[in-house]
Amino acid sequence: MRFVFQHGWGFSSSCWNGWLDLLDAPAILGNRGYWDTSVLLNNSDIQPDSILICHSLGIHLVPQDLIHMADMVVIISGFAHFHGDTVADGRFTKRHVQRMLSRLATEPEQLIRDFHRDCEFTESLIHVKTINTALLTSDLQVLNESRLEKSYCQRWPPTLLIHGRDDRIISPLRAEELAVLPKKSQLRIIDGAGHGLPFNQPSLCLNLIVDFYRHITHSGE
16 A cells, blocks of 8 residues: 655645554655646556555646545545635635735745745745745636536545644635535544644544545445
């Protein structure tokens, strides 16, 4: 079994460092390359012996035709559509994305630092020399527009969704909307956790993943 990781917007593969000491299995780290080397996931990475773990926008950044190849999918702090299903849902989030796009053009480093602070990510931009604002802008537009469709998600393998109840970046309501899409999914809402759940509590997340994997293995799903 191997673990395949894809971070979300505004992070790099280093955000998974806390997991690597806990794993007794190979790990493959996708990396967008916002300020370091790009490592894009491909069909040699996601195989039937793999667990795909994505944070936030990460599930939208993985090539969509590869997701169903994994044995299991884990989405932490995720969403089907960032702005939700109704006009009312998206009023605040759409304005927020526009403000972020404006700041990317004028103060990208400070924007990322503020975003990391809101996610309680303490290793923000250590040793960063350059920031790829064009890619950050492009991926922010993906966040703005991308939508996971039910007909597509129902092809996925068993899917575990983990979300912090106190997530200020993505409401737990977005996780509930996403949970109805894959045929075989389980949603776990974690009290006292925010958007930085995978960085701040990797042991908790990994324990939930192991429990879910045992469940689907023993039930023959």
